[in-house]
Amino acid sequence: MSENSTPSPKEIADQLKKRVIGQTEALQEMSIALSKKLAGLSVGNLLMIGSSGTGKTTVMRAVEGYLAARPHLALRSTVVRMHANVLGEEAVKGHSGEAVLRRLLDRAREQLGPETGVETLLSQAQNGIVFVDEVDKIRSHISGEPHTTGIRAQEALLTLIENEAVPFTLPAWAGGKMLTVDSSGILFVCGGAFEGLYDSVFDRVTVGKDRGALKPVTTVEDGMVTEKLVFQLRDWLKSEDLFDYGMSPQFLSRFDAVVLLADLTVDELIRIFLETPDSGYQQARSFFESRGMHLVLSPDAVRRVATEAARENRLGARALKEVFRRVIRHFEFDPKPNGPDGSLLLDLQEVEEALRPG
Ligand SMILES: Nc1ncnc2c1ncn2[C@@H]1O[C@H](COP(=O)(O)OP(=O)(O)O)[C@@H](O)[C@H]1O
Numbered sequence: 001m002s003e004n005s006t007p008s009p010k011e012i013a014d015q016l017k018k019r020v021i022g023q024t025e026a027l028q029e030m031s032i033a034l035s036k037k038l039a040g041l042s043v044g045n046l047l048m049i050g051s052s053g054t055g056k057t058t059v060m061r062a063v064e065g066y067l068a069a070r071p072h073l074a075l076r077s078t079v080v081r082m083h084a085n086v087l088g089e090e091a092v093k094g095h096s097g098e099a100v101l102r103r104l105l106d107r108a109r110e111q112l113g114p115e116t117g118v119e120t121l122l123s124q125a126q127n128g129i130v131f132v133d134e135v136d137k138i139r140s141h142i143s144g145e146p147h148t149t150g151i152r153a154q155e156a157l158l159t160l161i162e163n164e165a166v167p168f169t170l171p172a173w174a175g176g177k178m179l180t181v182d183s184s185g186i187l188f189v190c191g192g193a194f195e196g197l198y199d200s201v202f203d204r205v206t207v208g209k210d211r212g213a214l215k216p217v218t219t220v221e222d223g224m225v226t227e228k229l230v231f232q233l234r235d236w237l238k239s240e241d242l243f244d245y246g247m248s249p250q251f252l253s254r255f256d257a258v259v260l261l262a263d264l265t266v267d268e269l270i271r272i273f274l275e276t277p278d279s280g281y282q283q284a285r286s287f288f289e290s291r292g293m294h295l296v297l298s299p300d301a302v303r304r305v306a307t308e309a310a311r312e313n314r315l316g317a318r319a320l321k322e323v324f325r326r327v328i329r330h331f332e333f334d335p336k337p338n339g340p341d342g343s344l345l346l347d348l349q350e351v352e353e354a355l356r357p358g
């Protein structure tokens, strides 16, 4: 591809897939947004909602990694990633949206070099991408009480999103002057787990305001007729549920797309376990290699780890590490090969033994 052409959404997604397993819809939306952004077009902001450990932060990091590996693209759009909490703290101190712009400007300076003119740096910052992680932490109320940091942080973001005239004081290194900047070209991608949202929407459509909306489906299993409620958040989530959660209507209206990340399947967990570079499995392999040993897990052993992890659905893929620690701890403590050529072979039996309670 030539330096001047813009990668298509599909080309971008194919690269992001090397880091993110599953989550096809989120990768599609993200790739479309990024492709448009890199082409200099205007792009709607994106909100990603998904349970903890389903890959929200991983998607953001994959985009950062994608750009970092392609300097000619990275120069077209400066990226910063921040925790919504930090934004909340800054908002309370009164810096509001300025802190975000400052970060973009600093990052642009790192990218383009300190000798670059302020005008150039500003235009770079005004076309940046801002990832706001854990955006659910800036809800406007928590258990019925107003949450000031959250309210202020949402307001701070509102001053930036789609705003053509944001008052901004340049940092000292840039002269400290006050000016107005157009931040409407910044792409915001926010992500959060919104814990409790699933339950509150389920309640709304079963016993709450819209009681009876979710109808039981009749299934026949082993000759028995049973009625089941099949609930998927994506089928029922409405803007009001997010307002009730504590995201203000004004704030939400700034997002063109809300993407729900799916809970990971056992097969996806297996792929995350085997293929991602920082997985517990890869870390253990490196450890055994450093001791001159080769770790081999049978497919049944791997599936057993993933199945156990899938049971802890509040942790998502993070459960893989925790489960695998329990399995591998004992072998790492006193590494002894049990197979040919210094290999350590773990089969279903070893995993079962390690996971047995007590
Ligand atoms: N879809 C995924 N693809 C690849 N790795 C994932 C995925 N989801 C989670 N992980 C792994 O699980 C861990 C937690 O994922 P993370 O993206 O931080 O979750 P969260 O959705 O809570 O931000 C990371 O180590 C990451 O490598």
Ligand SMILES: [Mg+2]
Binding pocket: 056, 057, 058, 133, 134
């Ligand atoms: Mg995260």
